[in-house]
Amino acid sequence: MTSPALRRVVRRETHSPRTVAMFVAVILLILALAYIGLEIVLSLLAQPALLLGPAAAAGWLIGLPTAQPAGLVIAGSVVLAIIGLVFLWLAVTPGRLSRHTIDAGDRAVVVDNGVIASALAQHLAEEAGLARDDITVGVGHRSVDVTVRPGVGIPVDKAAVQAAAEAELETYRLTRSVRTRVRIERPTQEDDEL
Known part of the structure; x- marks a missing residue:
């Protein structure tokens, strides 16, 4: 997989865009701007505010550091900062689809995780x-x-299952190595009665 165009195709098939996060952010921004616009229009028409008029909101915002307890202001600031960092993280990092790539020389092979799981289980x-x-x-x-x-x-030997799983995964030639974990669940007395 040497071609830059091929690498782009594989990346597009294994990574997802952050459409849902962007959609949520845009909807929240539109709702906030619509509310602010509605409050401004109500203020210009000399109508009572729905929640808080523009002048009252500006006065509350300016007086916030002195009118509220410092701990409350700091906690609110930290929450807003964390929300901002989450949106920044979602904007910068790519999403991952449940797929793996297989080393196939100069070809691009993308396999869904469900296919790998089914083949390995079989x-x-x-x-x-x-x-x-x-x-x-x-x-x-x-x-x-x-x-x-x-x-x-x-009887099932956990080490034998682990070795068989790792050996089979090696034959798949996944480009990203994966860690294998095996659990043996013994039937309980209740399972025997069913």
Whole structure:
């Protein structure tokens, strides 16, 4: 994957735009500006304010540092700063889609995490001699979680499942390495009664 155009395509397929965050920010800004505009129009028409008229709001804002307890002003400032940092973080960092890329030489191969999870679960079921429904695999950006629920009296070696999962993931040639975690859930007495 050497071509810059190919890298752009892969990035577009594995990262998501921050459309939802931008949409929320724009809607909140539009609502705030509409309210301010409505209060200004009501003030110009000599009508009573809905909540707080422009003159009263300006006076409250100017007198805020001295009229309110310092702790309250600082807490409000910190909350506003955190909200601002969250929006800044969302604006700067890219979102990630649930996909991985596979090393395929000069070709771009993007695979959905669900496909990787399904293939790995099928392979592990065949390796361990279990039913496919007894194995659940979740694939994230940096980790793979394997949960094995063997039936009563069926021994399962956690280390063997871990090794099989890691070996199978190596054959997929994912460009970003993932950490594998295996859990063996033993059936409870209640499961036996069902």
